[in-house]
Each structure stands twice: as C-alpha cells, then as structure tokens.
Amino acid sequence: MDIKQYITSGILELYVLERLEPAEMREVEANALQHPEIRSEIDQIEQVLEAFAIAAAPEVSPEILDRLLKEAKGKKAPASTPERTADVPTPATSSSFAWIPWLLAIAALAALLYAYTQLGNRTEELQDVQGRLEILQKDCDENQEVIRAAQQRLNEVTNPATQGIILAGTDNAPDKQAIVFYNQATNKTLFKAVNLPPPPAGKQYQLWAIDADGPKDLGVLALDLEGNVVLEVNYLPAVAAFAITLEDEGGKPAPDLSTLQVYGDVAG
Amino acid sequence: MSATNQLNERQDIVLRLIRAQDEEGMRQLFNHYGGALMTILQPILPQKEVAEEVLHDVLMKVWNNIESYDASKSRFFTWMARIARNAAIDKTRSKNYRKNRKTDEIDDSVSRRRELSQTPSIDHIGITAILDKLDASHRAIIELLYLQDYTQSEAAKKLELPLGTVKTRSRRAIMQLRELLKHEMGWLLIISLLYNLFHT
Numbered sequence: 409m410d411i412k413q414y415i416t417s418g419i420l421e422l423y424v425l426e427r428l429e430p431a432e433m434r435e436v437e438a439n440a441l442q443h444p445e446i447r448s449e450i451d452q453i454e455q456v457l458e459a460f461a462i463a464a465a466p467e468v469s470p471e472i473l474d475r476l477l478k479e480a481k482g483k484k485a486p487a488s489t490p491e492r493t494a495d496v497p498t499p500a501t502s503s504s505f506a507w508i509p510w511l512l513a514i515a516a517l518a519a520l521l522y523a524y525t526q527l528g529n530r531t532e533e534l535q536d537v538q539g540r541l542e543i544l545q546k547d548c549d550e551n552q553e554v555i556r557a558a559q560q561r562l563n564e565v566t567n568p569a570t571q572g573i574i575l576a577g578t579d580n581a582p583d584k585q586a587i588v589f590y591n592q593a594t595n596k597t598l599f600k601a602v603n604l605p606p607p608p609a610g611k612q613y614q615l616w617a618i619d620a621d622g623p624k625d626l627g628v629l630a631l632d633l634e635g636n637v638v639l640e641v642n643y644l645p646a647v648a649a650f651a652i653t654l655e656d657e658g659g660k661p662a663p664d665l666s667t668l669q670v671y672g673d674v675a676g
Numbered sequence: 677m678s679a680t681n682q683l684n685e686r687q688d689i690v691l692r693l694i695r696a697q698d699e700e701g702m703r704q705l706f707n708h709y710g711g712a713l714m715t716i717l718q719p720i721l722p723q724k725e726v727a728e729e730v731l732h733d734v735l736m737k738v739w740n741n742i743e744s745y746d747a748s749k750s751r752f753f754t755w756m757a758r759i760a761r762n763a764a765i766d767k768t769r770s771k772n773y774r775k776n777r778k779t780d781e782i783d784d785s786v787s788r789r790r791e792l793s794q795t796p797s798i799d800h801i802g803i804t805a806i807l808d809k810l811d812a813s814h815r816a817i818i819e820l821l822y823l824q825d826y827t828q829s830e831a832a833k834k835l836e837l838p839l840g841t842v843k844t845r846s847r848r849a850i851m852q853l854r855e856l857l858k859h860e861m862g863w864l865l866i867i868s869l870l871y872n873l874f875h876t
Contacts, residue, residue, distance in 0.1 A: 418843035421850050424750075425821045426758060427828045437749065451751065455683055456854040457822060458712070458753040463857060464803040465711025466718065472732050473706045480702045480739055 414439070415449050424453045467506065561598070561638050569593035575650055575670035584670050588650045595643045597626075601635055604669075607654060613669065614659045615641060618649040626650075628659040649673045687752045694742045705735055709753060713760045715803060719823040720764040730767050734760045765825050809856055814849035821846060 414420075422428050423436040440447045564570060570591040577584040584605070589598040599615060607613055613633075615626040626641045629652075633639075654667040686708055693701025713731055721727040738745075738756055745755050767773050803823070807815045816835055820826040821842075826834065832842045 416847060418845070418847035421846040422821075422828060422843055424754065425846065426761075427821055427826075427831075427846075452854075453850055454751040454754045455680060456850050456857060457757070458683060458751060459857045460806065460818075460822075460853055461712035461715040461753070461757065464715045464806050466714050468706070468710045468714055468731065469728055472710070472728055472735075473703065475732060476702050476706060476735055476739075477699060479736060480697075480699060 409439070411443055411445055415446065420446065420450050421453055424450060424457065564591065564594070564596060564598060565589050565638075567591060567594065570596075571675060573650055573672040573674055575652060575672040577670055578668045580654075580667065581669045584652075586652060586670050588672065589638075590647065590650075590674060592645065595645075597641050597643045597647075599626075599639045599641050600637070601629065601633055603635070604629070604633070604652070607631065610657050611654050612657045612659060613652050614655045614663065616651045616653065616663050617642075617644045617647040618651060619644065619647050623651070623663050625659065625661065628655070631657075647674055691742070691745075691747075691752055694739060697739075702735070702739055705738065709756060710735065712753065713756060716757050716760045716823070717764050719803070719819075720761070720825065721767060726767065726773070727764070730763050731760070734763050737763075761825065806853075806856065810849065810852055813845060814852050817842070817845050817849040818853065 419428070419432070419436060423433060426433070428436065436446075436450075440450055565572070570589050573588045573590055575586040575588060583603060585602040586604060587600050587602055589596075589600075591597075597617075601613075604613060612631060613629040615629060616623040617626050618624070624644055626644075629639075649672060651663070651671040652669045653663045653665065654669055655664060690701060690704050690708060693704060695701075710731060713734060714727060717727040717730055717734075718724070721730060734756065737759055745752065749755075750758075807818065810818065813835075817831070820831040820834060821828075828842050829839060831837075832839045835842070837845070
C-alpha cells in the first residue's frame with residue numbers, strides 16, 4: 409500500500425469526521441494499527457478539529473457546572489486523591505479565548521501609546537532641527553549679505569577711477585591715520601579709519617571735505633567706530649583735500665583747525 | 677512546549693482526574709471542553725438552552741462512562757465530540773424537541789439545511805470568525821461534514837461535486853484549517869503560559 413497516497417487521499421479526514429461506511433471505518437482502523445504514520449496523521453487531524461472546536465468555543469452558562477458537580481458528588485464521593493492537588497496548569501477553554509480580544513486590545517493600546525510618544529518625540533526633534541536650520545539659514549543669509557557688501561566695497565575700492573587718499577597724522581597726532589576712497593565718476597566717497605584711537609571724553613572726530621569754498625562738514629565719526637569698517641559718507645564734487653579734526657562731542661559747523669588730526673590732499 | 681503538547685497535557689490530566697472520579701475532574705472537563713463541545717452542539721441545536729441541556733447530559737455521560745473511552749482509537753475530545761453529535765441528533769429527533777420547535781419555527785431542520793450555504797445556522801461569532809477565513813469551498817465542507825450531520829454523498833449532492841472530490845476537498849479543508857489554527861494555537865499557548873504565571 410502506498411501510505412503517502414493513502415494519507416493524502418482524504419480518507420483519514422472522513423474517518424475522523426465519521427463520514428465513512430462502517431466497513432471503510434474498520435479498514436482505516438486496521439491500517440492505523442499497522443502503520444504508525446497513519447495513526448499519527450489521524451491524531452493530527454483530530455487535533456486540528458479539536459483546536460478548531462476550542463478556538464470557536466462559546467461561553468457556557470456556569471450553572472451547568474454547578475449542576476454537574478452536584479450530580480457527580482451525589483453519585484460518588486471518593487476520598488481526596490493525590491491528583492486533586494495536581495492542579496491542571498491550563499486555563500479554562502472558553503475564558504482563555506475570551507481573553508484574546510482583551511489581550512489584543514491591551515497590546516494595541518500599548519502599541520498606540522508607544523507610537524504616540526514616539527511621534528511626540530519625533531515632532532519635538534523635528535521642531536528642534538527646524539529651529540536650528542532656521543538659525544543657520546539666517547546666518548547664511550547674513551553672511552551672504554556681508555560678502556556681497558564686501559565684494560561691492562572691494563569693487564568700489566579697486567575701481568580704477570577711485571582715488572585712495574591717505575590722511576596722514578599732523579603734528580597734533582603724528583601716529584593717527586585714515587584713508588578716503590574718492591570716486592568722481594561714480595560720485596562715491598568711502599572712509600576708513602586706519603589708526604584713530606578712541607577720542608578723549610567729551611570729544612568726537614569730525615570729517616571735513618575741503619574745496620574751493622573752504623571746509624564742508626561730512627559728519628562726526630561714531631564714538632565706538634571700529635578700525636576695519638569702511639563707511640560711505642556724503643559725496644561732494646571737486647574736493648581738494650580731506651581732514652579730520654577733534655571737536656566737542658556732536659561736532660561743529662566749522663572746523664577748529666588747531667585740533668587738526670589727519671589731513672590728505674586729493675591728487676590733481 | 678508546543679500547542680500539541682498543550683492539548684495532550686490537558687487531555688491527560690483531565691482523563692486522570694475523571695478516571696479517579698475526582699470532582700476536580702468534572703470542573704476541568706467543563707472548563708476545558710464544555711465550550712468546545714458547544715461548538716459541536718450549537719450548529720445542530722441553535723437554541724442555547726437546549727444545547728446546554730444536551731451538553732450537561734453529554735458531560736454526565738463522559739463522567740459516568742469513562743471506562744468505555746479507548747485511547748488507542750481516538751483522542752479524548754474526538755470521542756466526546758462523537759457522543760455530543762449523536763446526542764444532538766437524537767435530540768432533534770425526539771418528540772418533545774420537534775413539538776417545541778414546531779411551535780416557534782416550522783420545519784426548522786429543513787429550512788436550516790437549505791440555507792446553509794448562504795446563511796448558516798452557525799451564528800456563533802467564534803465559529804464564523806474562523807470559518808470566514810477559510811476558502812468558501814473549504815468552509816462549506818467543514819460546515820456540512822463537521823458542524824452538520826451531512827453524509828459524504830449528501831454533501832456531494834449539496835455541493836454538486838463528485839463523491840471522490842468530497843474526500844480530497846475534506847483533506848484540503850482540514851489542511852487549511854490546520855494552518856489557520858497554528859496561529860490560534862499560538863495564542864492559546866501564550867495565554868496558557870500567562871494564566872499559569874498568574875495562578876502559581
């Protein structure tokens with residue numbers, strides 16, 4: 409007999425389901441006794457149907473058990489046997505499956521909570537990163553602007569039409585120095601303090617452009633002016649010389665030439 | 677430990693207790709197999725009270741006739757399921773039952789059979805939840821041969837299949853059910869372990 413074919417034919421399933429003719433039933437039983445594989449396959453099929461019945465089990469009214477226990481007791485009351493202490497370590501069938509939805513619900517809830525907190529964390533992280541990105545973006549824009557401005561200054565300064573006029577220290581302040589970039593083609597005047605130490609208290613540097621009519625006020629220099637800053641100042645045409653005096657804070661309409669600090673002529 | 681071991685262990689312990697006629701055996705018989713036997717009874721006896729009444733009789737019969745169970749022939753549950761199915765069918769044939777049924781549903785057993793393929797009388801959620809996962813052709817086989825008392829040729833006629841096909845389809849149906857339940861049995865195992873954890 410081809411046992412494999414016999415097993416796969418489906419006859420064993422029908423045997424377990426009791427859907428064979430009595431003669432066939434006996435035949436299967438005889439074969440099962442002879443071949444352990446068949447016996448084992450039958451046991452497998454029985455287990456599937458048993459597991460199905462257990463898995464699909466509905467709740468049963470507990471009063472049935474009360475009645476059963478009463479009747480069983482009334483019939484026979486044996487002395488407590490050792491088995492009695494051997495509590496079966498398996499759960500009640502129906503209740504065990506009634507737990508499944510609960511267990512699943514709890515698991516789902518836990519998963520949801522976890523996901524929620526994870527989401528919260530991620531959102532926070534995202535916001536943090538976004539904040540930092542924004543700051544960097546701003547920095548970057550600012551730097552871009554600084555570079556652009558510096559590039560423009562450089563272009564202005566290196567323009568062939570720009571004259572670089574060094575304002576050299578006078579006898580009042582031999583070490584002081586500044587520079588003016590004067591361009592009569594683009595009508596621009598730039599100023600940079602090269603060495604102008606902070607003025608004494610109550611005093612302020614004032615820049616002058618001197619033309620044919622005399623000195624013209626170009627404004628006072630900020631008290632905290634830094635040495636490396638290139639300032640754009642008012643443009644005046646036909647300037648002959650630039651000078652800085654040390655005036656009272658706020659500046660004067662006309663220079664006190666006795667306080668002349670630096671001075672430079674505009675070349676021809 | 678596997679689901680198979682779990683089923684076997686349960687079976688062995690309950691058998692030992694019942695053979696000793698220990699009251700705990702009755703409690704465990706009811707707890708472990710009562711619901712499963714209702715799976716067999718309810719499709720045939722849709723009225724819950726009637727099915728439970730028969731369950732009571734079946735469990736009493738198991739308790740009183742444990743010596744007639746032959747472990748070399750079948751599993752314990754298979755034996756009980758057969759007793760239960762026969763008891764349920766006997767019940768549907770009893771005068772009393774038919775008289776009662778007639779008053780509320782006329783010729784129920786006939787209408788029940790006719791409707792089986794569309795709306796089976798198997799309305800218990802646990803059963804339908806599992807059966808719904810089976811292929812339709814497999815589902816019909818399980819319903820007719822396991823949950824109803826159709827013979828092989830009745831099922832063949834009902835499903836318009838050759839007799840031989842019922843056989844092979846039974847195998848495929850149970851194979852699919854087995855795959856499906858591997859999962860369920862995994863749960864059973866986990867829950868059993870949890871239960872043990874809390875009860876020891």
